[in-house]
Amino acid sequence: MTQETTLDPFALWKNMYEKTEANLNDVIHETLQKEAFSEWLGNYQNAFLQYQSFVQKTTENYLKQINMPTREEISSVASLIINVEEKIENLDQKVEDELLTNPSTAEINKLKVSVSKLDKKMDQILKLLQQNEKKAPPVSSEVQK
Numbered sequence: 001m002t003q004e005t006t007l008d009p010f011a012l013w014k015n016m017y018e019k020t021e022a023n024l025n026d027v028i029h030e031t032l033q034k035e036a037f038s039e040w041l042g043n044y045q046n047a048f049l050q051y052q053s054f055v056q057k058t059t060e061n062y063l064k065q066i067n068m069p070t071r072e073e074i075s076s077v078a079s080l081i082i083n084v085e086e087k088i089e090n091l092d093q094k095v096e097d098e099l100l101t102n103p104s105t106a107e108i109n110k111l112k113v114s115v116s117k118l119d120k121k122m123d124q125i126l127k128l129l130q131q132n133e134k135k136a137p138p139v140s141s142e143v144q145k
Contacts, residue, residue: 031037063070069077099105 060070
């Protein structure tokens with residue numbers, strides 16, 4: 001009996017990978033350990049940092065020309081807003097604490113209620129006076145003398 005072998009592309013690929021991986025790994029490690037590679041990588045990093053600095057300065061100049069805030073200015077305003085919000089929260093908490101601990105708060109609330117009741121009573125009195133003025137006959141000039 002003869003065995004039929006079929007072509008397995010995955011097995012072929014795996015075999016090729018295993019053979020080249022070891023060689024490629026050695027070449028990469030050898031390259032990374034060379035001083036010339038480190039020097040090239042340092043030069044590349046310096047060039048990139050110079051490019052980044054150039055882009056940053058160009059962007060800042062452009063934003064100044066079109067009267068737009070820079071990232072630092074926006075960050076500064078945001079931190080100022082956060083500080084103001086914290087101060088407002090602290091003041092709000094102090095006011096609440098003062099109202100809760102101060103015994104005169106209850107008296108002030110009672111006084112507000114009494115003033116509103118007096119206000120309603122005064123409105124009623126004014127309405128009654130206006131109704132009486134409408135019902136009363138006009139006073140003649142001789143009676144007034």
